[in-house]
Amino acid sequence: MAKHKTPLLDQLESGPWPSFVSDMKQLAEERAKNPQKIEFQIPVDVVDDLLGLLELSYKDGATHWKHGGIVGVFGYGGGVIGRYCDQPEQFSGVAHFHTMRINQPGGKFYTTDYLRKLCDLWDLRGSGVTNMHGSTGDIIFLGTRTEQLEEIFFELTHKYNQDLGGSGSNLRTPADCIGAARCEWACYDTQDLCYQMTNDYQDELHRPAFPYKFKFKFDGCPNCCVASIARSDLSFIGTWRDDIRIDQEAVQGYIGGELKPNAGGHSGRDWGKFDIHKEVIKLCPTECMWMEGKKLMIDNKECNRCMHCINVMPRALHIGNDRGLSILAGAKAPILDGAQMGSLLVPFIKAEAPYEEIKDVIEKVWDWWMEEGKNRERLGELMKRQGLQKLLEVTGITPDARHVKEPRSNPYIFWKEEEVEGGWTRDVNEFRKHHQR
Amino acid sequence: MAKHKTPLLDQLESGPWPSFVSDMKQLAEERAKNPQKIEFQIPVDVVDDLLGLLELSYKDGATHWKHGGIVGVFGYGGGVIGRYCDQPEQFSGVAHFHTMRINQPGGKFYTTDYLRKLCDLWDLRGSGVTNMHGSTGDIIFLGTRTEQLEEIFFELTHKYNQDLGGSGSNLRTPADCIGAARCEWACYDTQDLCYQMTNDYQDELHRPAFPYKFKFKFDGCPNCCVASIARSDLSFIGTWRDDIRIDQEAVQGYIGGELKPNAGGHSGRDWGKFDIHKEVIKLCPTECMWMEGKKLMIDNKECNRCMHCINVMPRALHIGNDRGLSILAGAKAPILDGAQMGSLLVPFIKAEAPYEEIKDVIEKVWDWWMEEGKNRERLGELMKRQGLQKLLEVTGITPDARHVKEPRSNPYIFWKEEEVEGGWTRDVNEFRKHHQR
Amino acid sequence: MAFISSGYDPKEPMKNRITDIGPRKYDEFYPPFIAKNKGKWLYHEYMKPGVFFHVAESGDKVFTVRVGGARLMTTVHIREICEIADKHCGGHVRFTTRNNVEFMVDDEKKVDPLVKDLESRKFAGGSFKFPVGGTGAGITNIVHTQGWIHCHTPATDASGPVKATMDVLFDDFKNSRLPAKLRVSLACCLNMCGAVHCSDIAILGYHRKPPMLDHEYLDKMCEIPLAIAACPTAAIKPAKVEIGGQKVNSVAVNNDRCMFCGNCYTMCPAMPLADKEGDGIVIMAGGKVSNRISAPKFSKVVVAFLPNEAPRWPQTTATIKKIVEAYAKAARKYERLGEWAERIGWERFFEKCELPFTHHLIDDFRDPAYYTWRQTTQFKF
Amino acid sequence: MAFISSGYDPKEPMKNRITDIGPRKYDEFYPPFIAKNKGKWLYHEYMKPGVFFHVAESGDKVFTVRVGGARLMTTVHIREICEIADKHCGGHVRFTTRNNVEFMVDDEKKVDPLVKDLESRKFAGGSFKFPVGGTGAGITNIVHTQGWIHCHTPATDASGPVKATMDVLFDDFKNSRLPAKLRVSLACCLNMCGAVHCSDIAILGYHRKPPMLDHEYLDKMCEIPLAIAACPTAAIKPAKVEIGGQKVNSVAVNNDRCMFCGNCYTMCPAMPLADKEGDGIVIMAGGKVSNRISAPKFSKVVVAFLPNEAPRWPQTTATIKKIVEAYAKAARKYERLGEWAERIGWERFFEKCELPFTHHLIDDFRDPAYYTWRQTTQFKF
């Protein structure tokens, strides 16, 4: 029977959606019973106390966690988030309750064998509570004591060939969409690029040398299934620069009704017979599609690769063959100056191992940011402060109309002296000969 | 024969567009001949020197005018722009060359009798050169000497019942579109409202009490023929809130081709047969129009009164009958913080003499701006600094979704203490009882 | 219990230390049919909500069953996932970017037994362990953050409101009746770890009371200059305060300039903001991430504040339900919530969702606020 | 010549002084048919470019003939306008908001003689005095400012570039072949008295050299603190300078922070910017004012700089002509230039107008610049 009464939390056990309360309760019981006779390295009742503390927060309408303080593993600047409870007497099991960020595998694919190993480790040395996964992408080990941090790290690296993820003013754990592994729209191998960048930049990930956090995310196409454009300082989004491949027979299949629009993703309602004009041609943002008799035509030069038509008719339309990715820079959450989406930095770049070209861009961006960025200034904030022009200059990318949604509407151009005929040094007395005071 | 050689300006005499150079030359000659034996009160060769000075600017690629200095008429803070030439010896005729701003009549209608009187006055006491009209709307008397300012003002007020316009940190000369005088789309009497506001606020117009300039412009409908939305601190733009009146027969007239779309304003090219779907229904920004058989239907509740359909079919569609105007605030040129268009302040207000309701809004805006505005801070800049919320608060206008294009995307709401349950004063030690340090 | 060493020696931390090895390589964990067909997929199709298959050039098919997950999971639950994956999927499983779990099989025949098995499992409290759904034009899992379970700055809980909301939206997790995908996210403070700034509907924890000042300890617990520098509105100034007869260094806060961001608290534990009545939830709407048809959009604040009503946040869930129903009713096929609001105009959005528009929703934060005001006579009565 | 007194007595300025009487009342000047039908107009129609009529409920018609005006006009020219108005229009005439002149008659028969008369009049130099046109889907008069004819801050002339440009665009003043109205404006410095910030095509005078510092006179001619305060980029600092052996108060300018706005010069005549090579023209495009179909738009900078080539600014007029032709060729009926550019995308606008895109066109002025960058993968190769 439970250590603490949790009348409020108990109300979260009903209802269809999986209840984290029920789950935590079953773990609490399991630890109490301890059928496997595990030599728990942190208090056996850690989960009971976690539930008790959370219940208290539900009563008080406020958190009971304090600031972290500097805890971590030797030589790493990140991977651990320190946490202490503000009621240690009442809830000694969670007096320390640090989280560890475990760098997830690409595409978040697992073997059960590996998952079980992680569970064994975490039952022994931690609370047994996790997040699968954290918002950035890591496996989150939620709650252990300081003295276990090194032990866990040692086992991870020695037994499981597994490293920690990022936190602090580091490169954060990169994340990818499932992409080529199971998606027909991947314009490059997101898992491979993500893996290579993670490994090539281990030093940046583990040892804080940056003004603030820095995030990479890898989306295989503009659908952005890992939301890179909204939450990574550098977003790598797949695209192509040749033509959408059309299977005219399949087009007829959709028109005829044999094939379900959007792969059947709208099955919950009768939207009526598929109308290619209404559902595809008219919704194309560039108006670059039309029917020529029974033939669907696309003026690919005008297509901006928004994916809509392909999303609607996956069997008829396929991404082009000349593939690569666009790099966007500066996305971040609102604090402090307001949220930013990534701004287009590289319209198109090939994505082939060993990705030297891409790394060249990354490193030039870092050089600038590390040089100019203030403490706790994200790349996007520096871009706002010094301008996209500046970023293009330092990365040696030729400014192009594609970099802007629209040209500036203010004429306040900061001309450089070398751009102005005759330079800036003038003799006022010479001027005064023609213009009296 | 001309006093100064003007080889560069002479090249501006050819070509079809009316040449200001030819015009000035004819005036220069006229003054030299002086058939009417006018006792010119400023140098007879003022126009020759103006041409000569301008020629010099064309050679030097720079202006030869200096700052104005404080000239004006007694008791007025505006109406005169002082100007001195930086080559007074060479061009003594324009050594002084002040402009006077004469408050134009509504709709810029004139009788020839009145125009001739102005010409007589200006030939006698000034250069005889004018701008018909200045960008704000005034008649501009371009160039006279300091000692003539009071004389001209005296004659204007005594003989012609005519006052000066504005300059400096004053209310500037209000301007209107032709509106009801000759336009079927006027939703209120722009000339009358403009006239009333000009007269009711003469003190604000002539005596600087504002932080900076302030402009009124009056447009009879959203076509904005006096560009109020782009260049007046308060724009008054006519609108209606009932239904567009439809003459179905005339609609058929357009469809049938008897009536010319857009009143024949596209006559220079063969655009093919009029297509009401392509040219009207599909271009309606709110998609609130459709055909029911031969009948054109409008869902007026969804109409945003953009004027397009009315512009295209003036004989078939007429503005509604429940008319008034919208007030927008803050428009200005870019310097310093970037240009602003007017932001919607009052979605709808009736415009009937004596316009008390409208004046109430104007005066509340002024009270706030005069209280809070910094020196040389335009209303729009103050709005940016303190927020539209604040302007609504001080004008007592209920905030409404119509005031925004979209709600804020940042959550940084400045809550007021009285809005928050329990207020802000709290006892930290009370808090510490539940949350240890 | 006895301490068990991993082999790590505190006295010699560097002794055969292994670092910088990164994550496990993705392909170690691919199921065989994924490894084989990677990069050669042709198309996909939904069989029913939560179940879809992909067809490869080779003719191979992979059938995926997606189940909802409370991403706060225990090892007990993970072990059960493993058990299922062993039984049906050859020991392979994956997680999605929105914290759902995907079970994949290579044969259509294996789908029904798998689904039946998944749907049959329930927690003691009665909730599903593995509800199948979350695909297509419906509502999938809520991306969220820590809340009261682990963080020190939250203005609301995360897992609780998420559970309560998903219970209310559950039908749309199991069904694809919506005009398009509708993404719900939650972040427990405005750091927005859940990246709620671009979701169709976002639940955001927000404080409304300026920090309390623990003068007696402030100078001891904090770097005063850092706290001052942390404030985006420069509301904090240094101050000397009299405590028990003696002057101590502390800070003063100009409450009227405070936007309750909590940055000072992040820097200085002696400036707590949390408050039962002050803290609560902001509802945002109309954001999106994909580049489909329209560019990505930020979420907009549509409800300035709702109280923290633990344990089930009824007002929050009811408001969200209202928005979803209004959207389901009025939007066009393929139209995201934000695209719908922009097409009909935000004045109509509030009408159709029966939400009051309050002054709080008018942007007054810095220069760009101007661009959110209405600079045209185009509006609807 | 002898001084003629108006009756004003400098010794007693207040002696029967009249003030605050405002303008003449509009209706004193209405032609009878306007007075009669005011507010009762039904519709209008164009007979040909520059000529249109309005029909009133009463059945009355007013025929308007619009002629272009160099708004810089002499009394000689105005008297000629009066002569024509007496001859044809019962002594009435009006000016438009874009400085054209409108002659109105109440009978269709009076139109042709009026037009013939107007078209027949030419200046000695050969240009038309009263070209008929400027209506409908064409190009009308250029709203402009003072330039070198009267102002102290211009970076280019006004009347000259306007004359040169209207000569090049004259066919479109006489014709309505364009997809929609196309408004051209000019302002000779960035104060933008011509309100060029929202024109289809704008000609803007711009300086490119920081102010010269007339140290010897600066302290005498200016209020140094005002000059410093005037600078939007805080580029100006107080400085002591050595002049002929003695230290004088003056200012120093950080040239790299200067955006050449001339505000310092407006406040302080001892800081002139004007320069033959430095000054020139910026071309902006895509603005509009009306609320028709789309909301009003600002003009965007499309050419960062063109030199001042007096007297006819050939590069400026050629650039404008290129833009007009590209627009005429590609835009849809009723589509304004800015609407066209947004539909096809600005990357295509530069292509079709054969204008180079340079780094200068990327906004880097303050925070809102961010909103002009491209936050989507949607772009055209």
Ligand code: SRM
């Ligand atoms: C664990 C996690 C939330 C979760 O439950 O999943 C998290 C938790 C915290 N985040 Fe975060 N962030 C997490 C993903 C994010 C994301 C989403 C993402 O990475 O895609 C964002 C928005 C994207 C971005 O980076 O802008 C995010 C934006 C922030 C910010 C605001 C940063 C900014 O520049 O806007 C802070 C504030 C800060 O850095 O001091 C922050 C700070 C924090 C801190 C460290 C609180 C603090 O101020 O010290 C939180 C620790 C909570 C705890 O006790 O565990 N967290 N944080 C996520 C990391 C898990 C993982 O590694 O997988």
Ligand code: SRM
């Ligand atoms: C005469 C006129 C231009 C013309 O040739 O038509 C004019 C001329 C001057 N304007 Fe202007 N402005 C004139 C209409 C405008 C307009 C257009 C309008 O009013 O619709 C604007 C843009 C709209 C606006 O107000 O924002 C305009 C925005 C400025 C500004 C920028 C103000 C701002 O806040 O953005 C300045 C700078 C200043 O005030 O110091 C300025 C300053 C000036 C000064 C006084 C130069 C100065 O800095 O002292 C110019 C005197 C020139 C001269 O020697 O005659 N003028 N000025 C226009 C007034 C004639 C009239 O009364 O009818």
Ligand code: SRM
């Ligand atoms: C599994 C997952 C990727 C992963 O690496 O885990 C994924 C997988 C697929 N996405 Fe996605 N998307 C996934 C997160 C996302 C996200 C990210 C997010 O929501 O945080 C987005 C951006 C959402 C947004 O715009 O706010 C996303 C926007 C899309 C879109 C564009 C939808 C739209 O209308 O804008 C498509 C195309 C479509 O659905 O037709 C899409 C299509 C697909 C397809 C059909 C791609 C394919 O051919 O395999 C995949 C299955 C469809 C499905 O889920 O209904 N996927 N997809 C993610 C599943 C999350 C979940 O558990 O529900």
Ligand code: SRM
């Ligand atoms: C005479 C004048 C008003 C005045 O008080 O002087 C006027 C008069 C008319 N305008 Fe205008 N507009 C006048 C300046 C404007 C301006 C202001 C400006 O350009 O500075 C605008 C805003 C331009 C812009 O959006 O940038 C303007 C935007 C319109 C529109 C909307 C056009 C559009 O496609 O956006 C219409 C409707 C139409 O043309 O179908 C319109 C329609 C009209 C009509 C047809 C109204 C009517 O029924 O009488 C008038 C004659 C048509 C014409 O000129 O072709 N008028 N009109 C102005 C003539 C200026 C000139 O000499 O050329």
Ligand code: SF4
């Ligand atoms: S982002 Fe594109 S490639 Fe990646 S999973 Fe989504 S749809 Fe597939």
Ligand code: SF4
């Ligand atoms: S991808 Fe988008 S832009 Fe390209 S053709 Fe398809 S719908 Fe049109």
Ligand code: SF4
């Ligand atoms: S603004 Fe409207 S009412 Fe005024 S003249 Fe133009 S069209 Fe007519």
Ligand code: SF4
């Ligand atoms: S006025 Fe504009 S919005 Fe209204 S019906 Fe006509 S076209 Fe549509």
Ligand code: SF4
């Ligand atoms: S959103 Fe705020 S409260 Fe929630 S986890 Fe992130 S930092 Fe902590």
Ligand code: SF4
């Ligand atoms: S909460 Fe934010 S705004 Fe308020 S005082 Fe702290 S840092 Fe400043």
Ligand code: SF4
């Ligand atoms: S635009 Fe500049 S230069 Fe031209 S008149 Fe106005 S203030 Fe003078």
Ligand code: SF4
């Ligand atoms: S020109 Fe403008 S930016 Fe340059 S110094 Fe003068 S005021 Fe400052």
